Amino acid sequence: DAGVIQSPRHEVTEMGQEVTLRCKPISGHDYLFWYRQTMMRGLELLIYFNNNVPIDDSGMPEDRFSAKMPNASFSTLKIQPSEPRDSAVYFCASSLDRGSQPQHFGDGTRLSIL
Amino acid sequence: AQSVAQPEDQVNVAEGNPLTVKCTYSVSGNPYLFWYVQYPNRGLQFLLKYITGDNLVKGSYGFEAEFNKSQTSFHLKKPSALVSDSALYFCAVRGYTGGFKTIFGAGTRLFVKA
Numbered sequence: 478d479a480g481v482i483q484s485p486r487h488e489v490t491e492m493g494q495e496v497t498l499r500c501k502p503i504s505g506h507d508y509l510f511w512y513r514q515t516m517m518r519g520l521e522l523l524i525y526f527n528n529n530v531p532i533d534d535s536g537m538p539e540d541r542f543s544a545k546m547p548n549a550s551f552s553t554l555k556i557q558p559s560e561p562r563d564s565a566v567y568f569c570a571s572s573l574d575r576g577s578q579p580q581h582f583g584d585g586t587r588l589s590i591l
Numbered sequence: 592a593q594s595v596a597q598p599e600d601q602v603n604v605a606e607g608n609p610l611t612v613k614c615t616y617s618v619s620g621n622p623y624l625f626w627y628v629q630y631p632n633r634g635l636q637f638l639l640k641y642i643t644g645d646n647l648v649k650g651s652y653g654f655e656a657e658f659n660k661s662q663t664s665f666h667l668k669k670p671s672a673l674v675s676d677s678a679l680y681f682c683a684v685r686g687y688t689g690g691f692k693t694i695f696g697a698g699t700r701l702f703v704k705a
Contacts, residue, residue, distance in 0.1 A: 481634070520635075520681070520695045533692070568634055576685070577623055577642045580693065582634030 481583035495557040500569030597696035612667040618686030
């Protein structure tokens with residue numbers, strides 16, 4: 478079991494640039510989650526998918542953020558245009574269900590917008 | 592509304608002493624409760640969960656947690672702390688309220704002193 482794989486691990490870019498974060502969930506997991514972690518706000522759920530379909534995107538902060546899951550083994554989170562306040566660690570997680578099974582987290586992407 | 596509280600930002604304990612990290616929750620119906628641990632520059636790792644049954648749940652690395660329905664608590668415990676247990680610990684609750692989304696606490700930083 479390779480675990481949830483995120484790339485890149487670190488991203489530094491200038492304000493206004495497009496940023497794309499990538500995630501490969503654990504094979505067989507039907508649920509995929511995107512979180513953002515900051516010191517001020519803690520861990521926030523941005524969006525989650527079930528069987529590649531977005532179910533709840535109420536946590537996406539604004540229209541600059543978008544997420545896709547074109548197939549069961551790949552998801553992206555895009556920020557366009559990026560702003561300094563988007564600087565955070567972004568985590569992807571997957572799980573077998575949304576009930577009793579735990580979520581499995583990747584090691585995150587540390588994003589710095591200058 | 593569904594919520595989880597970790598009343599202590601930080602817990603300090605000497606190596607070899609027992610440790611407790613506190614968690615209380617609010618959710619409609621029967622909750623699913625989880626503990627996760629986060630080490631520096633890593634994603635959250637699942638430690639243990641309570642779904643139903645025995646109120647004392649055992650998990651990874653010698654950790655256990657006690658579910659108390661009357662006090663709506665799910666405190667994390669370990670009989671003898673190790674320096675390597677120093678990390679950030681998150682309690683999470685999942686319930687019917689809010690469409691079975693997982694709500695994470697703010698986290699408690701555990702320092703184990705040699």
